[in-house]
């Protein structure tokens with residue numbers, strides 16, 4: 001889409017995504033660590049408020065965040081849908097609004113899909129940095145949409161996989177994905193074939209039922225589970241949830257919104273921020289699941305980065 005193309009170009013032109021995910025990953029690590037300290041001068045971020053758009057099989061999520069010490073006030077409005085196979089409508093549409101916390105005026109209104117794709121992939125990469133075993137060789141991606149593409153980009157930029165595999169519910173989807181990314185990918189005929197022996201697995205599907213079974217997963221593998229962000233949606237089965245040490249971006253978010261956490265009845269062991277703060281262990285030696293729900297603070301620091309880069313760029317053109 002034209003809008004997607006322009007945003008991506010702007011993102012690259014501003015140098016945010018260039019090389020080792022540019023400046024985004026350190027800012028997100030800092031934000032995750034601040035969030036987990038639960039200091040209201042650092043981050044105030046309620047659990048996402050969600051309104052069901054029943055007629056359209058979708059949801060509106062509202063994601064405000066205030067970072068008093070950093071002077072950042074932001075909210076994202078995101079609509080996400082459980083689309084029919086073959087639908088050409090966008091699965092996620094988002095707008096990010098950056099405000100001045102002192103006066104309340106709007107500083108910028110930003111297209112939020114690229115921010116959502118890049119920050120989600122970057123946070124999954126942080127989970128892999130913290131929880132993946134050293135010497136990993138094989139990455140498997142389940143799903144072939146926009147999150148699959150952003151995860152491919154960030155993961156192959158940061159880690160040196162010998163093999164990347166993709167599975168999608170249609171072969172055409174997987175083949176389209178291969179044509180859209182910059183490196184080699186092996187198309188697999190089933191999710192099981194894709195994940196058998198994989199060291200890292202990313203689940204980025206719109207599925208509401210498990211697509212990944214525990215008994216396929218190599219012991220010690222790391223799973224970044226990005227889809228299934230509703231309390232009755234699943235991507236991972238109970239066997240995997242019970243076998244793994246489960247991490248999340250937000251404990252409150254995971255226990256309110258994640259079907260994989262709620263319906264399997266497992267405990268979230270730690271937030272990524274706890275590991276970054278050194279208050280909880282990174283169990284690299286075990287099978288680990290990072291359950292990603294997405295947080296307003298991730299959008300806030302990403303939007304601030306875009307805004308600052310944009311200001312610097314426009315000033316340099318004067």
Ligand SMILES: NC(=O)C1=CN([C@@H]2O[C@H](COP(=O)(O)OP(=O)(O)OC[C@H]3O[C@@H](n4cnc5c(N)ncnc54)[C@H](O)[C@@H]3O)[C@@H](O)[C@H]2O)C=CC1
Pocket residue numbers: 080091092116120143144145146147148168169170173204205206207208209211226227228229292293294295
């Ligand atoms: N954790 C987070 O922060 C975020 C999570 N998401 C979620 O990530 C998931 C992927 O998002 P996008 O890539 O933007 O969507 P997309 O529509 O571009 O891609 C979805 C992929 O899932 C596949 N899929 C859909 N239903 C399926 C099923 N029943 N079984 C197997 N595969 C199925 C599709 O064929 C497609 O390959 C969605 O669930 C979305 O809500 C999106 C943004 C942020």
Ligand SMILES: O=C(O)C1=NCCCC1
Pocket residue numbers: 061078080092116229293294295
């Ligand atoms: O954090 C986000 O942004 C989203 N999370 C779950 C569903 C789609 C958007």
